Amino acid sequence: MYQAHLLYGLDLEEDEFDEIGLIAWERIGNKRVRTYRYCANISCDGDRSVELPCNCDLIEAVTYNFEDWNYTDNIKPNGDINSAYTEGYIESRKAFNNPLYMSGRLVKYERVGDTLYINSGYSGRINILYRGVILDDEGLPELTDKEVDAIATYVAYTQKYK
Numbered sequence: 001m002y003q004a005h006l007l008y009g010l011d012l013e014e015d016e017f018d019e020i021g022l023i024a025w026e027r028i029g030n031k032r033v034r035t036y037r038y039c040a041n042i043s044c045d046g047d048r049s050v051e052l053p054c055n056c057d058l059i060e061a062v063t064y065n066f067e068d069w070n071y072t073d074n075i076k077p078n079g080d081i082n083s084a085y086t087e088g089y090i091e092s093r094k095a096f097n098n099p100l101y102m103s104g105r106l107v108k109y110e111r112v113g114d115t116l117y118i119n120s121g122y123s124g125r126i127n128i129l130y131r132g133v134i135l136d137d138e139g140l141p142e143l144t145d146k147e148v149d150a151i152a153t154y155v156a157y158t159q160k161y162k
Contacts, residue, residue, distance in 0.1 A: 008156035024154035033131040048118040055132035063104035
């Protein structure tokens with residue numbers, strides 16, 4: 001906002017500038033992201049939802065805290081419990097994993113805005129691996145000097161040619 005005022009003499013309300021500036025930032029497409037792990041509890045109030053962190057941009061994986069095992073079987077009525085022990089043993093013996101490795105059964109979900117809605121009846125803890133935008137202290141994306149100039153120019157252009 002300061003750069004737009006300095007270069008183009010533009011005076012805008014902060015909210016209006018933020019909205020147009022975020023549109024400009026999206027159009028630049030130069031997002032700097034980092035991969036994060038996030039553990040959350042599924043809400044038990046009926047909608048089975050999880051609020052995502054504010055910087056979540058792209059979800060890589062969502063998993064339960066337990067391994068996928070043969071819980072249906074043609075022979076045994078309650079599934080093959082030995083396969084659960086085997087899967088747990090295999091996961092415990094894995095070495096040299098990436099620090100962002102996500103073990104566990106994959107979750108079926110639907111993302112609406114900043115909320116995940118879980119499709120199963122499970123109401124425990126889930127793990128989320130996502131790419132998040134690197135933010136500054138005010139919760140806005142970190143920008144380089146060239147990005148600041150580009151956003152200031154875009155805002156000035158849209159304001160002058162409305």
